[in-house]
Amino acid sequence: xxxxxxxxxxxxxxxxxxxxxGGTPEMHVHPGGQGVWQARMCAGLGAxxxxxxxxxxxxxxxxxxxxxxxxxxxxxxxRDAGSGWYVHDRRDGSRDTVAEFxxxxxxxxxxxxxxxxxxxxxxxxxxxxxxxxxxxxxxxAEVYRRLAADLGxxxxxVVADLSGDHLTGVLAGGVAFLKVSHxxxxxxxxxxxxxxxxxxxxxxxxxxxxxxxxLISRADRPGIALLDGEPLLxxxxxxQVVDHRGAGDSMTAGVATVLAGGGDLxxxxxxxxxxxxxxxxxxxxxxxxxxxxxxLAHRVRLxxxxxxx
Numbered sequence: 001x002x003x004x005x006x007x008x009x010x011x012x013x014x015x016x017x018x019x020x021x022g023g024t025p026e027m028h029v030h031p032g033g034q035g036v037w038q039a040r041m042c043a044g045l046g047a048x049x050x051x052x053x054x055x056x057x058x059x060x061x062x063x064x065x066x067x068x069x070x071x072x073x074x075x076x077x078x079r080d081a082g083s084g085w086y087v088h089d090r091r092d093g094s095r096d097t098v099a100e101f102x103x104x105x106x107x108x109x110x111x112x113x114x115x116x117x118x119x120x121x122x123x124x125x126x127x128x129x130x131x132x133x134x135x136x137x138x139x140x141a142e143v144y145r146r147l148a149a150d151l152g153x154x155x156x157x158v159v160a161d162l163s164g165d166h167l168t169g170v171l172a173g174g175v176a177f178l179k180v181s182h183x184x185x186x187x188x189x190x191x192x193x194x195x196x197x198x199x200x201x202x203x204x205x206x207x208x209x210x211x212x213x214x215l216i217s218r219a220d221r222p223g224i225a226l227l228d229g230e231p232l233l234x235x236x237x238x239x240q241v242v243d244h245r246g247a248g249d250s251m252t253a254g255v256a257t258v259l260a261g262g263g264d265l266x267x268x269x270x271x272x273x274x275x276x277x278x279x280x281x282x283x284x285x286x287x288x289x290x291x292x293x294x295x296l297a298h299r300v301r302l303x304x305x306x307x308x309x
Contacts, residue, residue, distance in 0.1 A: 003125045004048070004128070005052060005122045005129070006042070006050070007052050007147065008051055008131050009053065011051075012033045013063050014029070014033075014086055014088070015087045016089075017088070025091060029066070031066045034161065037250070038161070038249045038253040041257075043071045044071075045257040048073075050072065050074075052121055053077070054110050055083045056080060060083040081103065081105075084134050102134035102135035102138060105137055111139070118147060122151045126157065126261075127257075128158050130144055130148060130158060131252075132161070136165060141165040141166050144162065145169035145173040148169075148174055149174060152174045159256040172210060175210060175212065177212060178206060178214050199218070203226040206226075232305065234270075234302060236299060248276060254275030255271070270300040274295075274300055
């Protein structure tokens with residue numbers, strides 16, 4: 001079984017209120033955050049997953065208890081301050097934020113303990129995913145640089161899904177595979193536009209800065225991949241959207257799981273694209289049946305950016 005370590009420094013408690021078909025309101029309480037959703041999808045695809053996270057306060061106690069019900073191994077470090085949370089209302093079909101708190105920045109002791117835990121588990125795993133916190137100020141970018149560098153130096157395969165200063169940090173440390181959205185590149189001034197040529201150029205720059213391979217998601221348009229130096233369009237017919245959130249995290253998880261199992265880059269991108277596409281058809285973030293993802297992966301098309309239809 002392929003093994004994946006997910007570095008999720010600050011997971012959140014998520015509370016969502018929904019109502020189906022005008023019926024009785026339902027409350028759903030789950031552990032959440034980018035790393036949790038990635039870990040959930042990796043496990044659903046058949047990986048042996050270890051989640052490394054910090055949790056604290058009353059919210060942290062609830063988070064830790066809920067994480068035990070996930071199909072993953074959890075290594076939690078008790079942090080000094082309380083964990084983050086959010087409450088979303090989806091009773092009218094759209095997602096409205098009622099209240100939210102990302103959590104306080106992790107302290108030096110918290111980071112030291114979490115770093116050691118993640119390094120040990122990452123060295124044992126086939127692939128390590130480095131995921132970001134809900135707010136960038138919670139974890140210094142230097143942590144991502146050091147962790148990527150230390151894992152890579154000792155033969156680890158690192159997959160990252162980060163933005164802003166955290167992206168810059170992980171590039172400086174070196175990363176085997178980087179997934180990023182075109183919106184994040186535009187916001188950071190790393191792309192001149194959302195066209196094919198502009199994103200290919202952005203992918204080449206990311207490669208030059210430290211990413212072995214790059215996958216740029218582009219909402220409902222074909223993604224851009226740079227694999228072994230070759231720029232490719234990543235195409236899959238769209239599916240009906242229930243909730244677009246979590247698609248990028250599922251994409252990253254699909255890539256990481258295939259690489260952990262010894263698959264090649266093209267198979268990884270096709271599986272990741274299929275996992276992200278399926279996730280938007282569901283209410284649960286980081287979810288999707290494995291057999292559906294496998295079938296969708298066969299329908300993903302990779303073609304040269306410069307080639308015709």
